[in-house]
Amino acid sequence: xxxxxLCVHAGTRNDRGEGVNNPxxxxxxxxxxxxxxxxxxxxxxxxxxxxxVERLCALEHAxxxxxxxxxxxxxxxxxxxxxxxxxxxxxQRDIYGGTQHLVTSQFERLGIAYDLxxxxxxxxAAAIRPExxxxxxxxxxxxxxxxxxxxxxxxxxxEHGLVSIIDNTFASPMNQNPIDxxxxxxxxxxxxxxxxxxxxxxxxxxxxxxxxxRLLATARTLGGSVNPLTxxxxxxSLKTLALRIExxxxxxxxxxxxxxxxxxxxxxxxxxxxxxxxxxxxRRQMRGFGGMIAFELADDAPDTSRFQRHLRLIKPAISxxxxxxxxCAPGLTSHRDLTPKERxxxxxxxxxxxxxxxxxxxxxxxxxxxxxVKEPLPEIL
Ligand SMILES: Cc1ncc(COP(=O)(O)O)c(C=O)c1O
Numbered sequence: 001x002x003x004x005x006l007c008v009h010a011g012t013r014n015d016r017g018e019g020v021n022n023p024x025x026x027x028x029x030x031x032x033x034x035x036x037x038x039x040x041x042x043x044x045x046x047x048x049x050x051x052x053v054e055r056l057c058a059l060e061h062a063x064x065x066x067x068x069x070x071x072x073x074x075x076x077x078x079x080x081x082x083x084x085x086x087x088x089x090x091x092q093r094d095i096y097g098g099t100q101h102l103v104t105s106q107f108e109r110l111g112i113a114y115d116l117x118x119x120x121x122x123x124x125a126a127a128i129r130p131e132x133x134x135x136x137x138x139x140x141x142x143x144x145x146x147x148x149x150x151x152x153x154x155x156x157x158x159e160h161g162l163v164s165i166i167d168n169t170f171a172s173p174m175n176q177n178p179i180d181x182x183x184x185x186x187x188x189x190x191x192x193x194x195x196x197x198x199x200x201x202x203x204x205x206x207x208x209x210x211x212x213x214r215l216l217a218t219a220r221t222l223g224g225s226v227n228p229l230t231x232x233x234x235x236x237s238l239k240t241l242a243l244r245i246e247x248x249x250x251x252x253x254x255x256x257x258x259x260x261x262x263x264x265x266x267x268x269x270x271x272x273x274x275x276x277x278x279x280x281x282x283r284r285q286m287r288g289f290g291g292m293i294a295f296e297l298a299d300d301a302p303d304t305s306r307f308q309r310h311l312r313l314i315k316p317a318i319s320x321x322x323x324x325x326x327x328c329a330p331g332l333t334s335h336r337d338l339t340p341k342e343r344x345x346x347x348x349x350x351x352x353x354x355x356x357x358x359x360x361x362x363x364x365x366x367x368x369x370x371x372x373v374k375e376p377l378p379e380i381l
Contacts, residue, residue: 003059003174004242011054011235013047022051024232041225044216048231053206055238056194059173060186062206066219067231071169071189072098073224074203078187079103081218082134082163085111090127091136092119092148094346096167096189097334099138119148121156128160135160138167140282143294143330143354144347145170145269147278150285154182163211169193169321174245175288185211190234192321193291196244200233202226244323244359248291251365252357256293258366264301264373266351269294291358292320294330297351301373304329304353310372313364320356325365327355 001009013022025048030039039045044066053065068074079102083089091103093116100116107114115127124135135157139148150166157164165185166178172193178186188194190202203224205215219225226234249272256270271282272289282289297307308316308327317326318333328334331350335343340350357365 001058006055006058007241008239010058011051011056013051022048022232022235024048025228027228041227042223043220044225046228046231048228049226052231052235052238055235056173056204057206059238059241060168060206061177061179062186062208064209064212065204065206066212066215067190067226067234068203068205068219068224069226069230070201070224071096071167071187071191071203072102073222074187074189074205075099075167076102076106077219077222077224078165078185078205078215079134079136080110080222081215082165083107083110083112086131087134088113088115088129088132089134089136090114090124090132090162091116091134092138092141093117094119094141094144094146095136095138096142096169099136099167119146121149121152124153124156128156128162132160132162134165135162136165136167138170140170140271140290140292142170142292142334143352145271145276145290145292145294147271147276147282147285149281150176150178150183151181154178154184157184158182170292171286171290172241172245172321174242175249175290176286179207181285184208191319193245193248194238194241194321195234196237196241196322197233198317198319198322198324198326200230200237202230202234245288245291247359248357249288251359251362252291252293252355253289254362255355255357255365255369259293259295259369262370262373264298266296266298266301291356293355293357295353295355296349297353297373299351301351302375304332304351306375307353307372310375311368312371313360313368314355320354322356323359325356325358325360327353329353 117123169189185207188204253272260268314325
């Protein structure tokens with residue numbers, strides 16, 4: 001079946017003839033006498049969790065998966081399941097700040113070594129050691145939307161016997177399916193595109209049965225399982241995932257093309273633009289270029305704070321992936337803790353803004369950005 005159909009139907013338990021949607025199950029304990037194993041939310045095996053995992057597996061072309069209470073619960077459980085004292089991990093440098101913080105704040109304490117390196121096969125290969133166990137990537141990256149070659153990373157990991165992990169949050173399963181390109185484990189912050197309405201928090205890890213079994217033992221101990229109401233919200237959200245992503249892709253492409261010609265905008269970062277440095281890789285591995293754009297305000301435009309305050313429709317807020325268009329300045333938010341020099345090294349200027357494009361009419365979004373950039377600078381007294 002096509003992805004659009006799977007979004008609506010995969011994992012629907014209509015065998016009980018009860019309705020078109022799976023029931024919400026507010027139960028923590030379940031009757032156990034006739035069960036193969038005890039069912040319990042923290043064992044990651046309630047019927048509601050199973051149904052959603054089935055739908056997400058269908059969308060990501062995975063055999064098995066686990067649903068978590070947040071993206072970070074999925075990511076930390078995955079890394080702590082696959083790494084132990086004495087091991088080493090190679091990670092792409094420009095990963096989500098929370099993941100980077102997890103690595104830099106926890107790994108050393110646990111005796112796990114790591115290298116955060118530029119996202120090229122050469123840099124990954126140079127960092128691999130005999131004790132390396134995991135190669136971790138994220139593409140498109142945050143906030144500059146650089147693209148990592150997924151197949152090349154997966155091949156390198158396989159050649160060295162490493163587990164390859166990708167954070168597929170920014171692309172969503174509609175725009176790329178890393179497992180088809182050889183990746184072992186896909187993680188998502190379901191809080192973003194999968195949820196899509198900025199009203200839930202969850203995470204996902206998807207891979208082979210064997211790999212998910214490895215994660216499950218740690219997952220049950222760490223206990224980052226999701227609640228039944230979030231299961232219901234996520235199931236409802238996934239039904240419109242294909243439609244939302246289609247619209248967000250097309251809105252983002254249109255906005256990127258129009259913004260690059262708008263006076264006051266110095267440059268636009270979007271993998272769907274032919275001048276983007278990774279456009280060819282993006283075309284090879286993505287079906288759509290996604291709903292995230294980054295752009296820089298020119299020196300004669302307002303600064304990022306003033307620009308954001310002047311927006312009337314687009315909301316300054318830090319999350320992404322929802323139906324509402326949101327904007328944030330990475331220099332003031334996700335990358336605030338870096339020194340200006342470190343930010344500059346990562347290509348994050350003080351005039352950079354990140355836009356998570358929603359499903360509104362693209363004209364309305366463009367006019368909002370246009371009027372905010374035209375705002376006259378205050379006179380210097
Ligand atoms: C790419 C990416 N991965 C993971 C996370 C963490 O997800 P959560 O906030 O659901 O824990 C985020 C959150 O912003 C993210 O943007």
